[in-house]
Amino acid sequence: MRLRAGVVAVVGAGVLLTACGDDQPEAEVDLSRGEELYDRHCVACHGGATGGSIDDIPPRHNAEGHTWHHADCDLIDMVLDGLPQREGHPQMPGFEDELSEAEVEAILAYIKTWWDAEQREVQAEITAQRCNGD
Numbered sequence: 001m002r003l004r005a006g007v008v009a010v011v012g013a014g015v016l017l018t019a020c021g022d023d024q025p026e027a028e029v030d031l032s033r034g035e036e037l038y039d040r041h042c043v044a045c046h047g048g049a050t051g052g053s054i055d056d057i058p059p060r061h062n063a064e065g066h067t068w069h070h071a072d073c074d075l076i077d078m079v080l081d082g083l084p085q086r087e088g089h090p091q092m093p094g095f096e097d098e099l100s101e102a103e104v105e106a107i108l109a110y111i112k113t114w115w116d117a118e119q120r121e122v123q124a125e126i127t128a129q130r131c132n133g134d
Contacts, residue, residue: 034110049114062114068123071130
């Protein structure tokens with residue numbers, strides 16, 4: 001499992017990536033690139049910005065789903081490595097050969113625009129605790 005040091009925070013129409021514990025500068029993420037990548041690789045199984053419920057399998061990534069309950073580093077690992085088939089859940093293929101970590105971060109930044117402020121805040125706290133060792 002890869003552990004990554006980074007917190008993605010949605011700020012207005014843009015997204016900033018901030019790294020905790022290192023001297024990396026803040027970098028703006030292109031939300032339109034995230035949308036393009038999501039539409040190409042994710043929407044067919046996971047749906048779009050509206051609809052669905054927290055119990056959907058495969059899970060919705062919007063505010064009705066449960067993606068915001070997971071840390072960024074875990075979500076990145078799930079996308080790049082995939083998930084094995086288990087009872088009641090289809091196998092999710094890994095996208096390591098198709099997407100870079102930066103592209104997955106752009107996808108995450110895009111889907112975070114679907115969440116409300118409280119969901120983004122809770123998810124950022126989960127990310128800080130899980131991915132940064134705080």
